[in-house]
Amino acid sequence: MNPDLAFFVEVLVGGLLSGVMYALVAIGFVLIYKTSGVLNFAQGAMLLFAALTFVSLTERGVPFIGAFAATLAVMALLGLAIERAVLRPLVNQPPITLFMATLGVAYVIEGAAQLAWGTQVHGLDLGIDDTPIDLAGILVSRFDLFAAAVAGLMVAVLSLFFRYTRTGLAFRAVADDPLAALNTGLRLPRIWAAVWIASGIVALVAGLLWGARLGVQFSLSLVVLKALPVLVLGGFDSILGAIVAGLIVGAVEKLSEVYLGPVIGSGIEGWIAYVAALGFLLLKPSGLFGMRSVERV
Amino acid sequence: MAATSTPLDKSLPCLSAKGIGVVLLLTIAYGIVPLVGSSYLYEAILTPFLALSLAALGLNLLTGYAGQLSLGSSAFMAVGAYAAFNLSLRLPFLPLPATIVLAGLVAALAGLVAGLPALRLRGFYLAVSTLAVQFFVAWVLNRFSWLSNDSPSGIISAPPLVVAGLSFEDARGRYLFSLTVVTLLTVLAWRLVTSPTGRNFVAVRDNETAARVIGVKVARTKLLAFGLSSFIIGVAGVLWAFAYLRTVEPAGFNLDRSFQILFIVIIGGLGTLRGAFLGAGLIVVLPLLLSRFGAALLGDGFDSGTLEMCQRIVLGILIVAFLIREPAGLSALLDRAVRRLRPSA
Numbered sequence: 319m320n321p322d323l324a325f326f327v328e329v330l331v332g333g334l335l336s337g338v339m340y341a342l343v344a345i346g347f348v349l350i351y352k353t354s355g356v357l358n359f360a361q362g363a364m365l366l367f368a369a370l371t372f373v374s375l376t377e378r379g380v381p382f383i384g385a386f387a388a389t390l391a392v393m394a395l396l397g398l399a400i401e402r403a404v405l406r407p408l409v410n411q412p413p414i415t416l417f418m419a420t421l422g423v424a425y426v427i428e429g430a431a432q433l434a435w436g437t438q439v440h441g442l443d444l445g446i447d448d449t450p451i452d453l454a455g456i457l458v459s460r461f462d463l464f465a466a467a468v469a470g471l472m473v474a475v476l477s478l479f480f481r482y483t484r485t486g487l488a489f490r491a492v493a494d495d496p497l498a499a500l501n502t503g504l505r506l507p508r509i510w511a512a513v514w515i516a517s518g519i520v521a522l523v524a525g526l527l528w529g530a531r532l533g534v535q536f537s538l539s540l541v542v543l544k545a546l547p548v549l550v551l552g553g554f555d556s557i558l559g560a561i562v563a564g565l566i567v568g569a570v571e572k573l574s575e576v577y578l579g580p581v582i583g584s585g586i587e588g589w590i591a592y593v594a595a596l597g598f599l600l601l602k603p604s605g606l607f608g609m610r611s612v613e614r615v
Numbered sequence: 616m617a618a619t620s621t622p623l624d625k626s627l628p629c630l631s632a633k634g635i636g637v638v639l640l641l642t643i644a645y646g647i648v649p650l651v652g653s654s655y656l657y658e659a660i661l662t663p664f665l666a667l668s669l670a671a672l673g674l675n676l677l678t679g680y681a682g683q684l685s686l687g688s689s690a691f692m693a694v695g696a697y698a699a700f701n702l703s704l705r706l707p708f709l710p711l712p713a714t715i716v717l718a719g720l721v722a723a724l725a726g727l728v729a730g731l732p733a734l735r736l737r738g739f740y741l742a743v744s745t746l747a748v749q750f751f752v753a754w755v756l757n758r759f760s761w762l763s764n765d766s767p768s769g770i771i772s773a774p775p776l777v778v779a780g781l782s783f784e785d786a787r788g789r790y791l792f793s794l795t796v797v798t799l800l801t802v803l804a805w806r807l808v809t810s811p812t813g814r815n816f817v818a819v820r821d822n823e824t825a826a827r828v829i830g831v832k833v834a835r836t837k838l839l840a841f842g843l844s845s846f847i848i849g850v851a852g853v854l855w856a857f858a859y860l861r862t863v864e865p866a867g868f869n870l871d872r873s874f875q876i877l878f879i880v881i882i883g884g885l886g887t888l889r890g891a892f893l894g895a896g897l898i899v900v901l902p903l904l905l906s907r908f909g910a911a912l913l914g915d916g917f918d919s920g921t922l923e924m925c926q927r928i929v930l931g932i933l934i935v936a937f938l939i940r941e942p943a944g945l946s947a948l949l950d951r952a953v954r955r956l957r958p959s960a
Binding site: 357407411414415417419423428429430547550554583585586588589592593595596600 | 732735736738746747750751753754757758870874877878881920921923924925926930931933934935938939942
């Protein structure tokens with residue numbers, strides 16, 4: 319293969335794979351937004367909390383499975399607690415109010431996680447070595463492949479769950495029309511609780527992968543800022559959108575860093591994804607797969 | 616006051632009571648505080664309080680009155696601060712007030728550009744687009760070292776604060792300088808929100824489609840809100856850089872600062888001018904109280920790291936508590952307290 323082309327493909331694949339990591343975070347948002355209309359800014363803080371709890375448990379000698387189970391339980395409880403204490407009293411408030419409340423929740427979780435487990439950086443080793451492997455002349459990180467596989471698995475499980483279980487059906491009914499769902503006898507509070515637990519679990523999976531990549535520290539909570547352009551691009555209410563947009567954002571970021579960076583200066587990955595997502599939105603305001611809404615007075 | 620001669624104004628008694636309160640506050644701020652204050656009071660409490668109040672006032676115009684959530688306020692503070700620095704450096708003949716007004720206009724221009732997406736986007740999408748502004752401004756300030764006169768890591772130092780031969784260099788002078796700027800802009804903001812433009816802001820906030828139907832020019836109103844709010848936030852940035860910190864770097868205007876300003880508005884009360892001041896007062900005093908309290912409670916175990924974490928937790932809890940219990944913020948609490956003190960009214 320032409321070396322320039324090979325390099326391009328390598329950058330592209332690297333970008334797509336890191337995009338999978340963004341999508342992983344974005345899915346947590348979509349789950350909650352779809353069923354309760356809350357844009358949960360605390361998703362990043364939950365990720366940090368999960369990773370910190372897991373790493374602190376393993377550092378204290380708890381075996382992997384035990385730590386995973388314990389963290390899973392903690393995250394489920396955390397999700398449940400947020401839903402009960404913060405969002406239940408705010409039912410029927412405008413979406414922006416709910417968003418600001420989750421901003422407050424993010425502050426509480428970040429503070430509490432670091433107060434409980436300390437502020438130093440922890441390494442997190444999932445037992446996957448981060449060595450590149452050669453795929454038809456293109457070097458690909460083994461870890462990235464593993465992360466992509468996990469993300470794929472998670473999406474598959476979620477899709478099956480939404481498609482074939484009664485709870486999944488209830489989720490979809492609520493997402494479609496909360497009032498009609500209420501009318502058929504679905505218990506909304508129970509569904510909201512379930513969806514918050516689910517997003518806690520997604521946060522754990524994403525937290526472990528991101529933690530292994532970046533080290534477990536405060537900045538882990540900032541991956542939420544990486545997920546936002548993905549959500550904007552994919553639409554806040556589409557899991558498929560989150561995946562596709564994650565891939566696009568990852569690819570755009572890496573490609574522009576490599577090809578545009580030397581021209582206009584390095585460090586553009588902080589905002590290029592936002593600009594790309596917004597540029598797209600100006601053309602198509604409901605995102606790639608978002609639902610178009612009708613305005614009523 | 617012009618309003619007292621309007622016989623049809625039903626809210627007159629209330630308004631004049633408020634007017635007396637404002638006059639009283641200004642008398643204290645100008646007459647008594649400069650006589651009794653210490654430089655700690657000016658430097659650690661009052662000057663940052665004034666700068667943050669002004670920034671929150673600006674954000675409140677945009678978010679509280681016009682209903683456009685912005686997560687990038689500190690970017691406009693940065694634009695204001697760096698514009699003022701460059702104006703005073705490169706056009707040294709300009710008097711300081713002109714520099715500040717021009718810096719505000721530069722911030723307003725940035726606000727107009729940032730507001731363009733608001734013509735097509737709403738709610739969360741718009742909030743995310745203001746985040747883009749936040750990161751883009753930080754990048755520009757780091758990338759083009761010309762903007763900070765080629766100083767390492769973009770640090771800028773304030774020029775001397777001299778207006779018409781009067782120096783405002785000492786702690787008390789910087790306090791009085793900030794106080795004057797904040798007072799002037801607050802009066803302007805008050806005029807704005809009581810004008811038809813201010814009512815258009817509220818109409819767009821409450822129901823954009825309905826506002827459009829009754830003939831409010833929604834696009835122009837939104838852009839105006841972005842421009843005016845950014846002007847005020849930009850001037851607040853100048854105060855923050857010139858009167859409070861004296862040396863700042865781009866990292867000082869980060870996302871946490873933007874959230875801080877948003878929190879001030881939420882805690883103080885969305886859609887009220889005094890909410891900005893009440894909220895800023897709480898946010899400035901909170902860490903001081905917490906550190907006193909924590910030191911008394913835990914002794915030496917209470918280091919600055921623990922303080923920061925506790926501060927985050929308390930702040931987060933306050934936000935959630937206010938949104939649930941009192942969405943109209945401290946401003947509404949104050950109203951209720953006043954009403955209880957005056958049972959006859």
